[in-house]
Amino acid sequence: MQVSSKMSIFQSSQVDKVMALTEAAKAAGRDIISLNMGVPFYPLLPEIATKLAANLTRPDISFYTPFNGRSDLRAKLAEVSSHKTGRKVSPEEISVTVGAMAGLFNVFLTVLDQNDEIIIPAPYFYSYRQQVELVGAKAVEVPLELNSQGAYELPLERIKKAINKHTRAILINSPHNPTGAIFSEQNLRELAALVADKKIYVITDEVYDYLSFTGKEVFNIASLWRDLDPYLIRCYSFSKIYGITGYRLGYLQADKALIDKLYGVNMDTVICAPTIAQELVMIALSEPELPSLAKHIKTLTANRSLMMKELDQSPELFSYIIPQGTYYMWVKYHLPISSYQLTRRLIQKEGVAVFPGTGFGEAGEGFIRFSFGGQAAKVTEAFARLRQSGLK
Secondary structure, X not given: OOXXXXXXXXXXXXXXXXXXXXXXXXXXXXXXXXXXXXXXXXXXXXXXXXXXXXXXXOHHXXXXXXXOOOHHHHHHHHHHHHHHHOOOOXXXXXXXXXXXXXXXXXXXXXXXXXXXXXXXXXOOOOHHHHHHHHOOOEEEEEEOXXXXXXXXXXXXXXXXXXXXXXXXXXXXXXXXOOXXXXXXXXXXXXXXXXXXXXXXXXXXXXXXXXXXXXXXOOOOHHHHHHHHOOOEEEEEEOOOOOOOOOOOOEEEEOOHHHHXXXXXXXXXXXXXXXXXXXXXXXXXXXXXXXXXXXXXXHHHHHHHHHHHHHHHOOOOOEEEOOXXXXXXXXXXXXXXXXXXXXXXXXXXXXXXXXXXXXXXXXXXXXXXXXXXXXXXXXXXHHHHHHHHHOOO
């Protein structure tokens, strides 16, 4: 069968290979504990589910919305964006998307040309590179650095050196997948100053901004809009926060001229985001409080402490930097094998699925990513298996 040469982009994904290994082991009857997937343990929040169910018989719930999303939802998202950025955002600067992944891909289609470059701090969410390469552009990996406090930060000098005449954008994800880092206000201010007046798009992926363990609200580089507009593009997803990974809804905030271009991309690819998901998020954003979400965040905080405790019992095997956000642990292992070999062994021998560091870029070799987004009992059982296996 003849297929597009673009399909070769997907063949190199170690994350895809690990997912296939995991599913094959489960199909063969193996009891596999999955600590790899970026999915929270909770389903749709009950406060939202009850009201959504009451609206399912409405005639309009089954039909298309405007290509860029319902007008009332875009107005509500403009209000939310105004709070996050500290400036008045209009509904004309909002595009409702089929999750953050479709949102990012739409952005790459819109702003990247053949052989353009986008700087991506590494390690990074694995789909970034594949999406960039699908549109014919080049992803330039720039490894994160550790600051004097032992926290990951954006490597400003390396970014400065990576910028050239082909550089069209830089992608920022904070809180960061897979390290759990939250980039400091000072670090982000220095980045904004670095790219100001260079006509380089700053694209943010803010999917985990609700999950900070620092006790402070996550600083958003978009609040530095005076330095960045009109080259600022915010991408957001509701999948994690509301427990709706299967509903697929997110949004983009960008300059109106760019949103107008994205209108056509939506129209000719997906038409519009799912109407039922738009209704769901409208309900959620209209709720003054979501007690179940606060409860779930407490559980994730406890899960983080539990995983750190489990890792601390095997210092000869594992070391890590405490995550400030997300529900991931970026763990350095002390074994003379590649991260993919280790991941394969954990699945096939110990029945524990994690992701290899190299699935997040070349800078990830020597690391594996654990997720503590699932049930606490699974975390405990997984590490009990690792200790009993005599891994070394």
